[in-house]
Amino acid sequence: MATRKAAKKPNVSAEELKAYYKDMLLIRRFEEKAGQLYGMGLIGGFCHLYIGQEAVVVGLEAAAEEGDKRITSYRDHGHMLACGMDPNGVMAELTGREGGYSKGKGGSMHMFSKEKHFYGGHGIVAAQVPLGAGLSFADKYLENGRVTFTYFGDGAANQGQVYEAFNMAALWKLPCVFVIENNQYAMGTSQQRSTSSAEIYERGKAFGIPGEAVDGMDVLAVKAAGETAVAHCRSGKGPYILEIKTYRYRGHSMSDPAKYRTREEVQKMRDERDPIEAVRTLLLTGKHATEDDLKAIDKEIKAVVNESAEFAKTSPEPALEELWTDIYATEVPQEA
Amino acid sequence: MATEILMPALSPTMEEGTLAKWLVKEGDTVSSGDIMAEIETDKATMEFEAVDEGVIGKILVAEGTEGVKVNTAIAVLLEEGEDASAADNLGGGTPEAAPAAAASDEPAQAAAASEAPAAPQTDTTPDWPEGTTLRQQTVREALRDGMAEEMRRDDTVFLMGEEVAEYQGAYKISQGMLDEFGAKRIIDTPITEHGFAGIATGAAFGGLRPIVEFMTFNFAMQAIDHIINSAAKTLYMSGGQMGAPMVFRGPNGAAARVGAQHSQDYAAWYMQVPGLKVVMPYSASDYKGLMKTAIRDPNPVIFLENEILYGRTFDVPEMDDYTVPFGKARIWREGTDVTIVSFGIGMQYALEAADKLAEDGISAEVLDLRTLRPMDTGSIIKSVMKTNRCVTVEEGWPQGSVGNYISSVIMQEAFDYLDAPVINCTGKDVPMPYAANLEKHALVTTNEVIEAVKKVTYK
16 A cells, blocks of 8 residues: 655654654544543544544644644544644543533534634535635635645545535645545445545546655655645645545444454554554664653653543533524634 | 443443453453454444453453443453452442433523513614615616625625626626726636535635625535535534634526526525524615625625516615615515515515505505524514514415514514414425416415405405
């Protein structure tokens, strides 16, 4: 599956590498905790975990600049943590509490942060694609030099509105990085069974949008590709497509028994391609960190995640009055 | 420290399940991700993975056990090196449970049910000051003026749609606007409603104030997911952090002889959606004043126009900044015997009927709602308290119509004032036919309004 090898010599500092390790580990431990809280009935409804895909958002955030925007689907916890949103606020939204990013009114699939330029959190497969193109339309209109990362999955790539958005994004040269997180399964349907093309990014050719496939289990490869894409968009050349080949270890949502693939397939990915293990190995073999350093990071992350869970359990449920607020705006929220 | 492993909830609706099979036994070491058991939920058989590392100290629920409640302890996990006896103290306690929804609590908004309500307070100020110079203008011109004035006032307002720029508008609403505002702000789109409605909504999230023209609202069905799921709901879903200040506009309802797919009235559809505001004007001054209000409104506004009205001429006040507020009905004609409530093109039937009824000595009060959400129900109730009778008029279908809603409001808030059942005059319950005679009959007619009024006034 890998089409781009990791740069032989990582073009990052030891500190950066450690930061990626930490960011990816935070997502994984956070998601494991979310799964646990779901099992306890503290998180309800749908809950789509990001475990296995961590290198995608961490690599791309490493290529982003302050003020760049991001928008994604309902599998959104990783994106929020990667762009610096507070784990407490995210976890408390999962438990439907007052301290959540949407005051408990959005849930796992619908969170936003004006401050971090995170535009959701969308539950209708592929709806975020034209919305993301629209965010970049606004950036181009306002001439602010910003780029929008518009994330969607291999499943969404079969929705018509994706190609409506591709067409207009190319026509109007919108500064939009279309990120296809190809985790190979649209819920229970493999790419092979649902998608006519083996390389989804090649569909961009029909619209004159350049693109490439990227090894999504290699955070450095993702970062490098992200830098290429961002430079293309920021220079006014229009959109760029990154098809990032990744893998989700868990089911589509918490209630998915994942019978459409073998246990061995998942185990093989975990054993051989895990993105966090890969960075861990780089850190240790490159002598950028010791086992003890990494243990300290693990401990630190565990504390952050436990604190978020504690906050999410103790933050009160929203007041009943909240049912009736935020239906209509009285003034336009200012663009952050 | 030994921890309990609890029976997990593995679907949104699961309350209990069957512990079908243990895949680990006491003494086994597990690490995060290892499958420990198979659990049958209401939906499927799920594999249950370990979250923490440790040694299985004790299995508390044997495999094959049915009806195991969520959050019951099913096993005890020991830390490495911990003695199995640590498991003995656990396994009976009541685990922390999710909070039950406070089902008995009444929502903050209680239904009002008073015996003799006072007449509601309504805003009856005239739309423009007495003595204002008026000029004759078509709906088409007034609508364009309203948009152009707001575009001069605010650089973030832009117009997007099919044929709005170089073609000058499929119905010539945007005539001259490309010349004045340029291609950056008057934007021709490909024929791709779903896509450009989504792009415009994203642009609104990103700080712009888009006006989206649908060549007709029939085509907005392609885009309705973005109108409702993306534009109307985001403010709520984001806890008030971001929303979509924008206008979706275009001709709605029947034109003339364009057949079933091009002749639907969507007033009742959009009126149902919290988060949207819905405007359906009749006169040129309202087209202008309400369009200006719609563009300034920080919420998504559905602006339902009518192709037949585009060419009609009305008085429009000559004022520097003429706006009409949402949620304020206009009384076109005062009367004492019956209240006729309508909006949009329905007003032409209502007003024609009132003229003819006057010849028969029946005095009809005619209310133009102008906006359907918010709806000025206060003015309806106030009028019905005076006339004790009501007929509603619209071109849309009868089941789930705007009139149905108005009827229910009157029944709940002014039942004791009614001397006759409310009658809803609507379009017929059929797709729009093409044949001229059938089409005329499929729409509401002035005669039907007159008949309805005679029925409720027992004349």
